[in-house]
Amino acid sequence: MSDIDIKRISYLAKLKLPHEKEEFYANSLKDIIKWVDNLKKIDTSEIEPLHNVTEKTVSIRTDEINKSNSVDDVLSNAPERAQNFFKVPKVVE
Amino acid sequence: MKSSISHIKDSLRDKKISVEELYDEFLIKAKSSKTNSFNLLLDKENNILSIKESQKRYENGNPLPLDGIPLGIKDLFCTKGIRTTASSKILSNFTPNYESFVTQKLLDDGSIFIGKNNCDEFAMGSSNETSFFGPVKNPWKNKNVPTDDLVPGGSSGGSAAAVAEGTCVASMGTDTGGSIRQPASLCGIVGLKPTFGSCSRWGIVAFASSLDQAGPLTNSVEDAALILNSINKHDFNDTTSSNHVREDYSNGINDKLDQKIKIGIPSDYLKDVSGDILSQIENAKKALIKHNVEFEDVEFKTTEYALSTYYILAPAEASSNLARYDGIRFGVREDGKSLDDIYLNSRTKGFGNEVTRRILIGAYVLSAGYYDAYYRKAQKVRRLIKDDFQRIFNDVDFILTPTTPNEAFKIGNKLDPISMYKNDIYTVPTSLAGLPGISIPSGLSTNGLPLGIQFIGNYFEEKKLLQIAALAEKELNFNEQ
Numbered sequence: 175m176s177d178i179d180i181k182r183i184s185y186l187a188k189l190k191l192p193h194e195k196e197e198f199y200a201n202s203l204k205d206i207i208k209w210v211d212n213l214k215k216i217d218t219s220e221i222e223p224l225h226n227v228t229e230k231t232v233s234i235r236t237d238e239i240n241k242s243n244s245v246d247d248v249l250s251n252a253p254e255r256a257q258n259f260f261k262v263p264k265v266v267e
Numbered sequence: 268m269k270s271s272i273s274h275i276k277d278s279l280r281d282k283k284i285s286v287e288e289l290y291d292e293f294l295i296k297a298k299s300s301k302t303n304s305f306n307l308l309l310d311k312e313n314n315i316l317s318i319k320e321s322q323k324r325y326e327n328g329n330p331l332p333l334d335g336i337p338l339g340i341k342d343l344f345c346t347k348g349i350r351t352t353a354s355s356k357i358l359s360n361f362t363p364n365y366e367s368f369v370t371q372k373l374l375d376d377g378s379i380f381i382g383k384n385n386c387d388e389f390a391m392g393s394s395n396e397t398s399f400f401g402p403v404k405n406p407w408k409n410k411n412v413p414t415d416d417l418v419p420g421g422s423s424g425g426s427a428a429a430v431a432e433g434t435c436v437a438s439m440g441t442d443t444g445g446s447i448r449q450p451a452s453l454c455g456i457v458g459l460k461p462t463f464g465s466c467s468r469w470g471i472v473a474f475a476s477s478l479d480q481a482g483p484l485t486n487s488v489e490d491a492a493l494i495l496n497s498i499n500k501h502d503f504n505d506t507t508s509s510n511h512v513r514e515d516y517s518n519g520i521n522d523k524l525d526q527k528i529k530i531g532i533p534s535d536y537l538k539d540v541s542g543d544i545l546s547q548i549e550n551a552k553k554a555l556i557k558h559n560v561e562f563e564d565v566e567f568k569t570t571e572y573a574l575s576t577y578y579i580l581a582p583a584e585a586s587s588n589l590a591r592y593d594g595i596r597f598g599v600r601e602d603g604k605s606l607d608d609i610y611l612n613s614r615t616k617g618f619g620n621e622v623t624r625r626i627l628i629g630a631y632v633l634s635a636g637y638y639d640a641y642y643r644k645a646q647k648v649r650r651l652i653k654d655d656f657q658r659i660f661n662d663v664d665f666i667l668t669p670t671t672p673n674e675a676f677k678i679g680n681k682l683d684p685i686s687m688y689k690n691d692i693y694t695v696p697t698s699l700a701g702l703p704g705i706s707i708p709s710g711l712s713t714n715g716l717p718l719g720i721q722f723i724g725n726y727f728e729e730k731k732l733l734q735i736a737a738l739a740e741k742e743l744n745f746n747e748q
Contacts, residue, residue: 178631187586187630188593189623190611202624202684203631209685210575213644216651223646224653226477226507227701228464233510235503247364253600260595262606 178203269433269746272336272490279325279335286322286335286379290314293337293381297434302404304425304434306342307350308382317379324377331377333497339429339438342383343390344370344481345470349380353472354398355388357598357617367470368505369439369481369498376497381435385425388619389589390446390474393690395424396678397621405454405675406432410715417675417716420450420690426484427454437485437494441471443478444577445694448706451484452670452719455708455745457736458484459491462727463701464509467502475584476507478698486746488707488737492517495729514730520737524559528735530722531565531663536693544669547709547718551667554742555735563663569655572648573696578688579632579645580699585622586629592617624684649699656700660725665735668693670706670719697723705736708745717745
């Protein structure tokens with residue numbers, strides 16, 4: 175196991191860990207990754223990954239329009255809105 | 268007051284109590300409870316229409332299957348017009364505009380929601396201590412240390428505590444790695460996790476989509492069957508919803524077993540367990556052996572890998588599912604100068620420690636350079652675990668295990684994550700395989716705390732599973748102990 179670059183991982187997860195907590199999470203992650211490393215003992219070279227245990231029960235519905243949510247419904251929980259849009263700080267100059 | 272659904276329905280039918288009086292009785296008790304098992308309680312005014320309609324159906328002699336029954340709902344199910352928080356700060360202001368599939372089915376069958384049950388934040392935890400709204404207290408006390416407040420288990424800890432103390436007749440929970448069965452066991456009630464794909468995940472706040480499954484926490488196996496009848500339906504809105512033919516799960520639940528039943532007991536599960544736990548299995552064996560049931564020792568080859576597999580896959584799926592909480596479309600927004608600052612601040616301040624930890628694990632095992640070594644590897648081992656169960660089910664009808672390795676512990680006692688994760692050692696393998704499992708209370712520990720046993724069935728064999736659980740329940744007679 176290589177060292178954990180906690181800054182990189184938290185950036186990937188869009189989290190800004192407070193400086194004093196970086197070590198706490200880095201150590202915690204290290205412990206957990208070490209703990210799950212026992213999987214390396216098993217030979218899985220011939221095994222297919224399992225994505226979904228019910229992979230054999232697929233059903234297809236007819237393509238019908240179903241109006242369940244209005245624009246107002248969708249926007250009703252928005253922290254900030256302007257007319258029919260979610261409002262965010264300016265992203266382009 | 269701990270009555271079964273059918274008993275309460277009889278009282279409503281015989282006019283011994285009205286739907287309104289029943290609701291009042293539970294609400295008053297729930298309001299005065301000190302267990303913190305509800306994030307939100309619904310005053311009678313919120314439900315007055317449903318209460319009146321339900322009463323009318325009783326008076327007309329055509330009540331629905333769950334008519335008038337006050338239910339608790341884990342605060343992970345989206346409920347239309349009712350705040351739904353997943354016990355997280357980031358969703359603490361969220362009111363859905365739609366009803367989850369499962370809760371809609373419960374409403375269609377006449378039940379009335381009394382409130383939203385506390386749970387671990389985003390269902391991540393085994394003790395209900397990660398909730399933004401504070402821990403839930405188990406209504407049970409250690410008779411040797413009665414001053415200690417104990418955990419109810421988790422993540423459906425509020426559901427389990429509420430059912431155990433009688434502040435709702437039953438509660439809907441969700442189970443990803445044991446979150447229905449483990450708290451049911453620690454609170455002395457019944458908890459059923461159906462086969463993955465049985466009950467639609469639509470409208471349930473997602474944790475790990477290949478594992479999450481809704482199920483009931485109840486006072487009896489029969490109640491679990493009655494609720495399963497309502498919620499076990501195919502749904503096109505959940506692509507993993509199975510389209511198999513459903514049965515009537517309560518009809519004939521107490522019928523005598525007409526054929527010989529073989530139950531496997533995994534010897535590898537019982538290696539290091541305490542005498543208390545071992546005696547639960549021994550008692551169950553003794554109780555069932557007179558009923559045309561034979562027992563056989565079985566041994567899994569993959570048990571030692573189950574928790575590792577789970578703690579790669581579940582956080583990976585969680586980190587992906589929880590990417591939607593960005594402070595833009597719903598949930599709590601924390602200010603920032605740029606869009607990126609809003610994302611970072613909202614997420615960092617909105618998630619608690621355990622959720623942050625799991626998002627980080629997930630991001631790590633999915634990141635470039637580690638994806639194959641961890642995530643893909645765990646998916647392969649998951650197949651081996653599923654195959655391991657299938658090998659054993661070639662020979663036996665059910666598998667019997669303890670539900671948990673220990674009784675309820677003191678709030679604040681287990682601080683390091685790995686020892687907390689080990690609480691789910693007996694429930695996680697079943698979840699990875701997608702199989703149905705039910706925990707029923709089997710006896711008391713030497714400290715006077717409830718312990719549970721778990722029956723695991725083969726895919727979609729809930730009917731048989733509930734029958735054997737009902738038989739064991741009757742023989743073990745926990746509620747009369």
